[in-house]
Amino acid sequence: MFSEKLSDRKSVAANIRSAATKNGFFYIKNHGIPEEVIAQCKKQVINFMRQPLEKKMLVDSRTHSKYYNGYLGNRKAQISRTESADVRESFSFRYSPELDPDHPMDISDLPEDVRSWIRAEDFVWEGTKHLPNFKEDGLAYWKSCLTLARRLVRLFALSLELEEDYWDDKVTHPGADGVFNYYPPRTVEEVESKFVGLGSHTDLQLFTLLWQDSVGGLQVLSKDGQWLRAPPIEGTLVVNIGDFMMRLCNDIYKSTVHRVTNESNEERVSLPFFFGLNFNCVEGVVPSCTSEKNPAKYEPISCGDWCQKRFKIERDEFLKNQAKKEVAPSATVVAR
Numbered sequence: 001m002f003s004e005k006l007s008d009r010k011s012v013a014a015n016i017r018s019a020a021t022k023n024g025f026f027y028i029k030n031h032g033i034p035e036e037v038i039a040q041c042k043k044q045v046i047n048f049m050r051q052p053l054e055k056k057m058l059v060d061s062r063t064h065s066k067y068y069n070g071y072l073g074n075r076k077a078q079i080s081r082t083e084s085a086d087v088r089e090s091f092s093f094r095y096s097p098e099l100d101p102d103h104p105m106d107i108s109d110l111p112e113d114v115r116s117w118i119r120a121e122d123f124v125w126e127g128t129k130h131l132p133n134f135k136e137d138g139l140a141y142w143k144s145c146l147t148l149a150r151r152l153v154r155l156f157a158l159s160l161e162l163e164e165d166y167w168d169d170k171v172t173h174p175g176a177d178g179v180f181n182y183y184p185p186r187t188v189e190e191v192e193s194k195f196v197g198l199g200s201h202t203d204l205q206l207f208t209l210l211w212q213d214s215v216g217g218l219q220v221l222s223k224d225g226q227w228l229r230a231p232p233i234e235g236t237l238v239v240n241i242g243d244f245m246m247r248l249c250n251d252i253y254k255s256t257v258h259r260v261t262n263e264s265n266e267e268r269v270s271l272p273f274f275f276g277l278n279f280n281c282v283e284g285v286v287p288s289c290t291s292e293k294n295p296a297k298y299e300p301i302s303c304g305d306w307c308q309k310r311f312k313i314e315r316d317e318f319l320k321n322q323a324k325k326e327v328a329p330s331a332t333v334v335a336r
Ligand SMILES: O=C(O)CCC(=O)C(=O)O
Pocket: 179, 181, 198, 203, 210, 212, 218, 258, 260, 270, 272
């Protein structure tokens, strides 16, 4: 991937094509993110999550965020309608031009159509100031992911028989959502009531880079409906295709359903990074994925609209179900 020779890069791209077509999930090694950067970030996630709830609520997403940033607590969301509420706790933040590792710039210098789509919110860093180096260490990992993702998107372009720079101008201020996931050790209640860590879902954008610690618990749904374990492999990141990529390549690449349950007595941390095009960028099916026999299945849509719609569905669904539970009678009528 980092080779000077196009033929080397093409050969990696061919591997990506094969994995993205079959499973939609693969591992990468020698990705260039230093182990030290990952370890520091993980340490900070543990520091944050082990705080008393009132400290974590300083950055509560529901009270402080317009755009789904900040902290979401244990069982405060439910990504899958047919499973339980999610046991996972998370801390989320979004792309900010000041923090861009490749070309930092002031938000006021962005053209208006790009600026109006920037979803970063300062409260996430304001409310975590009491944790020494939390922001610095968290962002060091996020920055490494962003630089890597910009490299990887070039290989994705190659893999789809597009020019390598096909998306370069469309990832200058991209969807780059950092999330710190924390799955507490599983309790007896969770086992008995079949609670999931994070219910079955697909990711939204072009692709996700995922670091997971050594605990395990990620499962991927295969084409024939089997849950496959995606175990931690030291020195690797998991990469998986998102829905927007699947749309852009007319379903050739698969955005695969996955879920997580921490089945251990240890804490589990994972660090996904969700990468997409600039949110103002309206993109349709790419030319190399359509033909007369295989017309585009999807209309162009902006990456931002797409994400916003999907986030809203997830949150609204959860709040609706909560409200229903609150007004439900204590007796349940069972059909006979
Ligand atoms: O925790 C993991 O291993 C995966 C998390 C995930 O799928 C997500 O945050 O979308």
